[in-house]
Amino acid sequence: MLLLGIDTSAKKGILCLGNREKILARKTISAGLSSGELIPALDTLMKKKKIRKEDLEAVVVSLGPGSFTGLRVGLSLAKSLAFVLKIPLVGVATLDSWVFFLPREGIFCALRRAYGGKFYAGFYEKDQGKTAKIDESRFLSFNGIKGSLERFFPQKVTFLIPTEERELTTELKKIKNTSFLLLDKIFLIKALLRLGAERLKTGKIDNVSSLSPLYVSPLEVRIGRGNKDSLNEERGYPGG
Amino acid sequence: MATALSIVTQNYEETQKLGEELGRRLPPGSVVALTGQLGSGKTTLVQGIGKGLGIRPLIKSPSFVIIHEYSGSVPLYHFDLYRIAHQEEIVFLGYEDYFYQKKGIVVIEWAEKIKDLLPAEYLRIELEIVDLSKRKIGLRAYGSFYGKVIEEMRKRGLFCSFLV
Ligand SMILES: Nc1ncnc2c1ncn2[C@@H]1O[C@H](COP(=O)(O)OP(=O)(O)OP(=O)(O)O)[C@@H](O)[C@H]1O
Ligand SMILES: [Mg+2]
Numbered sequence: 001m002l003l004l005g006i007d008t009s010a011k012k013g014i015l016c017l018g019n020r021e022k023i024l025a026r027k028t029i030s031a032g033l034s035s036g037e038l039i040p041a042l043d044t045l046m047k048k049k050k051i052r053k054e055d056l057e058a059v060v061v062s063l064g065p066g067s068f069t070g071l072r073v074g075l076s077l078a079k080s081l082a083f084v085l086k087i088p089l090v091g092v093a094t095l096d097s098w099v100f101f102l103p104r105e106g107i108f109c110a111l112r113r114a115y116g117g118k119f120y121a122g123f124y125e126k127d128q129g130k131t132a133k134i135d136e137s138r139f140l141s142f143n144g145i146k147g148s149l150e151r152f153f154p155q156k157v158t159f160l161i162p163t164e165e166r167e168l169t170t171e172l173k174k175i176k177n178t179s180f181l182l183l184d185k186i187f188l189i190k191a192l193l194r195l196g197a198e199r200l201k202t203g204k205i206d207n208v209s210s211l212s213p214l215y216v217s218p219l220e221v222r223i224g225r226g227n228k229d230s231l232n233e234e235r236g237y238p239g240g
Numbered sequence: 241m242a243t244a245l246s247i248v249t250q251n252y253e254e255t256q257k258l259g260e261e262l263g264r265r266l267p268p269g270s271v272v273a274l275t276g277q278l279g280s281g282k283t284t285l286v287q288g289i290g291k292g293l294g295i296r297p298l299i300k301s302p303s304f305v306i307i308h309e310y311s312g313s314v315p316l317y318h319f320d321l322y323r324i325a326h327q328e329e330i331v332f333l334g335y336e337d338y339f340y341q342k343k344g345i346v347v348i349e350w351a352e353k354i355k356d357l358l359p360a361e362y363l364r365i366e367l368e369i370v371d372l373s374k375r376k377i378g379l380r381a382y383g384s385f386y387g388k389v390i391e392e393m394r395k396r397g398l399f400c401s402f403l404v
Contacts, residue, residue, distance in 0.1 A: 068334030115340040116359050217331045219356065 001057045005192045008074030009066025009094050015042050016189050020197035023189055025049045038077050058088045060196025064214040065120040065137045071213035079208050088205040090196045093214050095122035098160050100131045101191035107152050110160045120216055121145055139216045243381045245390050251373050255281045259288020265389050268314050269342040271359055273351030276367030281375045282349040290316055315344035321353045361385045
């Protein structure tokens with residue numbers, strides 16, 4: 001099944017074509033992207049691989065957390081393509097996809113830089129191949145992250161960090177009872193396509209008009225709830 | 241390094257001039273938080289900042305919009321929060337893409353309404369009405385980024401006559 005993946009949650013956006021198993025083509029979109037630049041970039045990418053728009057079978061979009069403007073730019077492109085091409089749309093919570101794709105078990109804290117020295121952090125437990133979200137992605141300071149780890153003691157927590165933000169490891173190394181894994185760009189793209197494909201397989205398709213970005217702010221107000229299809233429906237997590 | 245400066249302006253023009261001098265010195269990415277009651281001169285100061293940045297159209301109080309963008313070699317993002325009741329309202333506007341950019345100057349009227357959302361570093365300007373035409377204007381740098389601006393304003397002897 002040919003999927004178009006769109007991820008504009010980070011500074012550099014990504015457009016990719018691929019399926020559950022592999023990436024066929026990908027393109028990085030420079031920081032400060034606008035919707036006007038995305039469409040020509042997509043056009044070039046598809047022409048390069050001789051893929052016609054009729055060949056696309058579904059659109060998978062990264063819902064965030066991430067930049068407010070970036071998320072909206074990506075989601076509007078995803079929605080309009082799904083609408084015009086009459087193909088399914090699947091929204092994937094960015095941090096969920098990392099853990100879902102990771103072939104490991106344990107407690108994970110998926111982490112990405114937000115702004116003003118703060119972070120977006122999501123806590124997960126992966127057990128026997130099942131991923132459960134412990135709580136919704138949050139906007140935390142470094143100390144906030146440290147504090148959130150206490151509840152897991154004495155279990156070890158593994159931080160998942162995109163390689164672009166590898167400088168974070170210097171600080172994170174100082175936190176006891178933790179380790180970290182760096183996720184490269186290919187991993188992030190494959191993760192998006194994989195969770196998207198999984199959702200499609202199980203028929204969890206999103207509504208083009210109601211899907212909204214997962215936007216996390218310092219006030220703990222949530223705008224839009226992403227999609228209702230949380231990972232926890234696959235395995236209920238007590239509490240959290 | 242000086243982190244605070246207090247100035248008294250005698251009339252509207254002087255406040256605008258103060259803004260203009262500030263506008264010339266604020267580095268891109270600056271966030272300026274204005275506080276002060278109705279008619280204390282916040283918009284007047286923003287108009288001056290716009291002039292200092294070489295922005296042509298005269299800056300007005302945005303009556304229905306909360307954010308007004310003025311393009312220039314250094315753009316100005318003018319927030320007027322008079323009408324907002326809760327800080328959440330600017331979260332809905334994606335405020336962080338303004339507050340944490342490095343390109344333009346952000347100026348916020350009624351900044352006290354978003355205490356929890358102001359960045360760690362910003363330039364705070366408090367305006368007080370002394371009488372019909374006098375305004376006491378206090379500048380305070382939060383973070384080292386703005387200390388230099390205040391220092392420069394002082395060194396150049398700008399507004400020396402009004403220093404209190
Ligand atoms: N020294 C002064 N500096 C600035 N304005 C002055 C001064 N003396 C008198 N004024 C008058 O005060 C008024 C200031 O209006 P301005 O719109 O700048 O205030 P504001 O703080 O933005 O008010 P608002 O809270 O309604 O937005 C103007 O009418 C101006 O002419
Ligand atoms: Mg005003």
